[in-house]
Amino acid sequence: MAEPTIEDYFTEDRSFAPPEEFAETALVTDRSLYEEAAADPEAFWARQARELLSWYRDFDTVLEWDLPFARWFDGGTLNVSYNCLDRHVEAGRGDKVAFWWEGEPGDTRTVTYADLLAEVQRFANVLRSLGVQRGDRVAIYMPMIPELPVAMLACTRVGAAHSVIFGGFSPDSITDRVNDAEATVVVTADGGFRKGAASALKPNVDAALEACPSVNHVVVVRRTGEDVAMVEGRDLWYHDLMAEAAEVCEPEHMAAEDLLYLLYTSGTTAKPKGIMHTTGGYLTQVAFTHRYVFDLRPDTDVYWCAADIGWVTGHSYIVYGPLTNGASSVLYEGTPDTPGRDRLWDMVERYRVTQLYTAPTAIRMFMKWGDHEPGGHDLASLRLLGTVGEPINPEAWMWYHTHIGGGRCPIVDTWWQTETGAQMVAPLPGVVATKPGSATIPLPGVFGEVVDDEGNPVERGGGYWTLTKPWPAMLRGVWGDPERYRDTYWSRFEGRYFAGDGAKIDEDGYIWFLGRVDDVMNVSGHRISTTEVESALVDHPAVAEAAVVGATDDVTGQAIVGYVIVRGGVEATADLVDELRAHVATKIGPTARPKQVLVVPDLPKTRSGKIMRRLLRDVAEGRELGDTTTLADPGIVEQIRDAAR
Ligand code: WTA
Numbered sequence: 001m002a003e004p005t006i007e008d009y010f011t012e013d014r015s016f017a018p019p020e021e022f023a024e025t026a027l028v029t030d031r032s033l034y035e036e037a038a039a040d041p042e043a044f045w046a047r048q049a050r051e052l053l054s055w056y057r058d059f060d061t062v063l064e065w066d067l068p069f070a071r072w073f074d075g076g077t078l079n080v081s082y083n084c085l086d087r088h089v090e091a092g093r094g095d096k097v098a099f100w101w102e103g104e105p106g107d108t109r110t111v112t113y114a115d116l117l118a119e120v121q122r123f124a125n126v127l128r129s130l131g132v133q134r135g136d137r138v139a140i141y142m143p144m145i146p147e148l149p150v151a152m153l154a155c156t157r158v159g160a161a162h163s164v165i166f167g168g169f170s171p172d173s174i175t176d177r178v179n180d181a182e183a184t185v186v187v188t189a190d191g192g193f194r195k196g197a198a199s200a201l202k203p204n205v206d207a208a209l210e211a212c213p214s215v216n217h218v219v220v221v222r223r224t225g226e227d228v229a230m231v232e233g234r235d236l237w238y239h240d241l242m243a244e245a246a247e248v249c250e251p252e253h254m255a256a257e258d259l260l261y262l263l264y265t266s267g268t269t270a271k272p273k274g275i276m277h278t279t280g281g282y283l284t285q286v287a288f289t290h291r292y293v294f295d296l297r298p299d300t301d302v303y304w305c306a307a308d309i310g311w312v313t314g315h316s317y318i319v320y321g322p323l324t325n326g327a328s329s330v331l332y333e334g335t336p337d338t339p340g341r342d343r344l345w346d347m348v349e350r351y352r353v354t355q356l357y358t359a360p361t362a363i364r365m366f367m368k369w370g371d372h373e374p375g376g377h378d379l380a381s382l383r384l385l386g387t388v389g390e391p392i393n394p395e396a397w398m399w400y401h402t403h404i405g406g407g408r409c410p411i412v413d414t415w416w417q418t419e420t421g422a423q424m425v426a427p428l429p430g431v432v433a434t435k436p437g438s439a440t441i442p443l444p445g446v447f448g449e450v451v452d453d454e455g456n457p458v459e460r461g462g463g464y465w466t467l468t469k470p471w472p473a474m475l476r477g478v479w480g481d482p483e484r485y486r487d488t489y490w491s492r493f494e495g496r497y498f499a500g501d502g503a504k505i506d507e508d509g510y511i512w513f514l515g516r517v518d519d520v521m522n523v524s525g526h527r528i529s530t531t532e533v534e535s536a537l538v539d540h541p542a543v544a545e546a547a548v549v550g551a552t553d554d555v556t557g558q559a560i561v562g563y564v565i566v567r568g569g570v571e572a573t574a575d576l577v578d579e580l581r582a583h584v585a586t587k588i589g590p591t592a593r594p595k596q597v598l599v600v601p602d603l604p605k606t607r608s609g610k611i612m613r614r615l616l617r618d619v620a621e622g623r624e625l626g627d628t629t630t631l632a633d634p635g636i637v638e639q640i641r642d643a644a645r
Pocket of ligand 1: 413
């Protein structure tokens with residue numbers, strides 16, 4: 001058996017069995033799904049595909065696996081918009097609410113399944129009238145308004161693939177993505193509301209399209225009402241086109257392996273990767289995980305995934321999973337601190353939200369804002385909480401559990417990636433006990449192992465997280481670059497998928513994600529994960545958030561430098577800094593004692609909220625800054641530099 005490759009210091013021994021009241025009525029209350037999937041994974045996924053989705057034609061084969069290329073459910077045909085809309089309306093559930101939408105200024109729209117179907121059919125006809133055909137690509141650059149899912153679903157109805165570009169991206173990022181996909185139509189809006197003001201989008205599209213020869217038309221939704229320049233012959237108003245469009249649009253019968261969408265992620269080179277997701281396998285696993293991980297009761301639940309649709313979390317768990325399962329969801333346009341820092345809690349109370357799914361970075365921000373913000377609201381409707389996007393520090397988990405979940409809600413910590421398409425490691429909440437900071441065990445039908453440098457399985461301790469069998473929602477490739485797909489994901493360990501995450505496995509077989517392996521430090525020959533030191537810092541009552549990097553050091557190879565944000569009301573003194581260094585040494589061990597701890601006002605984050613440790617490493621090593629183009633607020637790095645002087 002292999003030796004652990006990453007040190008395993010931080011032990012967390014709190015464990016929470018599924019709350020009794022929750023477990024009594026949970027959809028899954030025993031291990032049978034795990035057993036069924038382990039005994040015959042393909043039969044298990046075939047059953048889910050047939051039970052959760054409606055097919056025009058049943059599939060002939062479940063899986064064809066020619067490593068690293070998978071085909072799921074070949075021979076089967078289906079349409080995603082039919083699965084998300086028509087079948088619910090046909091079953092008499094047209095009046096059911098699909099989205100309780102709320103704009104940041106407080107305006108609301110209630111969108112039923114029948115409304116959504118009507119709007120999607122019209123917009124599908126609009127796309128066709130603009131020349132969009134099966135197999136084409138449509139770029140979407142929009143705020144979080146109902147027309148965004150409408151545009152996505154209309155693409156699926158006519159068999160075009162969408163490429164949603166997050167509304168925070170700059171013109172250059174739009175240009176790169178539109179050109180790589182050779183999109184023929186762009187759907188956008190004049191703008192959206194963020195932080196209490198209108199924020200324009202259309203000017204970014206105009207600037208981007210100067211260098212995009214493939215685009216014939218731009219469709220513009222009116223949201224903010226601000227003036228926009230319209231290019232004659234190219235730009236068209238959504239409301240004008242919709243008024244003219246025919247009401248009925250028959251869905252295309254798509255093959256299970258037809259392209260559903262592209263979603264770009266940044267890689268190690270400057271060129272973003274267009275991650276390819278296809279139809280039947282993706283929808284199966286997204287529907288399965290959405291139903292069973294969130295313990296969904298479509299008739300009574302009010303589900304809220306507070307992510308942006310521009311990221312994969314929004315694709316899978318705002319649009320495709322919830323709609324396939326016939327759920328009612330809250331959809332919110334704006335930021336969580338407008339008009340007050342209790343916006344989310346106010347909405348949870350008003351809509352009687354039952355499941356809330358958000359990111360650790362948001363949870364730590366809520367912690368920093370103070371207990372009184374959620375404390376002033378009735379959150380008793382909540383019955384389950386979820387997190388995604390980063391490892392969650394145990395203290396942030398406990399805060400979420402106590403202050404949001406009232407101690408009664410299971411927390412599903414869900415590990416997955418843009419590339420995996422759907423959740424992979426997460427508890428089934430009625431069965432699996434949770435431990436703060438662990439995503440627990442692979443879901444039924446998902447198979448993974450922690451391995452050492454040579455690819456040998458590690459039974460206990462830290463290493464690299466790999467997937468050992470294909471899964472239905474897996475990426476099918478990188479758009480236009482099959483070699484990049486093979487090299488990036490399938491070459492580090494023979495026969496295994498590896499996409500950069502470190503993890504440790506404990507004596508119960510629980511997986512603890514340790515962050516990206518490029519974030520592992522090497523201090524005097526000990527490989528220590530940044531996540532563990534960060535968790536130790538956040539464990540101190542004075543700290544709200546922490547980021548840790550390894551800076552080059554003559555003596556120890558790398559030295560640990562911690563950047564911390566203190567909680568409201570705490571004063572940053574030299575004594576506090578010493579106390580924090582000592583606290584880490586006590587929690588983890590003397591090797592992990594940070595050489596330096598800096599109290600900073602904020603941390604540099606990407607637009608999706610992940611800490612950019614690379615920039616902090618540059619600051620710690622006194623280097624010129626690397627690429628800051630994806631940084632949400634570039635001014636933060638200067639403030640951190642000042643703190644470091
Ligand atoms: C990280 C987001 C620990 C991980 C769905 C992964 C997590 C990357 C978790 C993918 C989690 C996501 N625990 N780490 N529960 N969820 N990650 O593509 O490093 O935006 O590789 O997909 O986020 O980020 P992406």
